[in-house]
Amino acid sequence: MLKAVIFDMDGLLIDSEVISYKCYKKLIESYGYSFTMDDYVKDYPGKQLKVSLQFIKEHYHLDYDIEEKFQLFHRLETQFMQEDGVALKKGAKELLQYLKNHHYQIALATSSLPSRACHILDMHHILSYFDEIICGSDVQRGKPYPDIFLKACERLNVLPSEAIVLEDSEAGIQAAYDAKVPVYCIPDLKQPGKEYAQKTKGILSSLLDVITILENM
Known part of the structure; x- marks a missing residue:
């Protein structure tokens, strides 16, 4: 039953997935890499943010603090939600x-x-x-x-x-x-x-x- x-x-x-995509795009492109919606759809939906940030760090061979980018992501998300709504x-x-x-x-x-x-x-x-x-x-x-x-x-x-x-x-x-x-x-x-x-x-x-x-x- x-x-x-x-x-x-x-x-x-x-x-909200489009907003998440925009946040990841802004982060990754700040390091000079391109990031498409296809890239996002392939690897990111449904996963914990810190897991995805660790994946980005390893995949693109970047040197950053996970907690710092975690906080940045949420600031970006808040900004996009205020601008675009959800x-x-x-x-x-x-x-x-x-x-x-x-x-x-x-x-x-x-x-x-x-x-x-x-x-x-x-x-x-x-x-x-x-x-x-x-x-x-x-x-x-x-x-x-x-x-x-x-x-x-x-x-x-x-x-x-x-x-x-x-x-x-x-x-x-x-x-x-x-x-x-x-x-x-x-x-x-x-x-x-x-x-x-x-x-x-x-x-x-x-x-x-x-x-x-x-x-x-």
């Missing part, structure tokens, strides 16, 4: 209200910082829908490892088989699959590759499709 729904945030609930994805509020009306438990499992996640959810007046919020800082290993979804199930007091995960990234799909939580993918910037698509229960066009699935369970 399904008892809980676990949401990713960036690219799934909120339309919208909810189609069907987000409708699905959250449906889940609440039908007494499902709701969790957020995001690689983001707790303060950032809560601020964004509160800004869109959806923070109160969530029974639990699990962030990258709550687990030792981020996506694609399963830790964050296992922690979400533990916090919600449900078995992995009693929950579903909603994700947009291949890293998130892999994490849910290894946690043995059924996962549906609502792609954002990239359709999942065949290897990852086969690990999902389905590829959906929007969060509204989740309501249809739950109605037919």
Whole structure:
């Protein structure tokens, strides 16, 4: 019996991946390297920021302090969000209200910082829908490892088989699959590759499709 729904945030609930791309682009191009959207989509969505900053440091053979760039990234992100805004994805509020009306438990499992996640959810007046919020800082290993979804199930007091995960990234799909939580993918910037698509229960066009699935369970 399904008892809980676990949401990713960036690219799934909120339309933030383009802002993340702009932050990485500004950082990498400051060292004289080009950085395209294809580069971003290939390696970055769904992963913890510090993991990605370490990847950049090694990939481009750069010498910088991770914590310093971590703080810079968040300053850039705040600037871009203030300039461009960050919208909810189609069907987000409708699905959250449906889940609440039908007494499902709701969790957020995001690689983001707790303060950032809560601020964004509160800004869109959806923070109160969530029974639990699990962030990258709550687990030792981020996506694609399963830790964050296992922690979400533990916090919600449900078995992995009693929950579903909603994700947009291949890293998130892999994490849910290894946690043995059924996962549906609502792609954002990239359709999942065949290897990852086969690990999902389905590829959906929007969060509204989740309501249809739950109605037919």
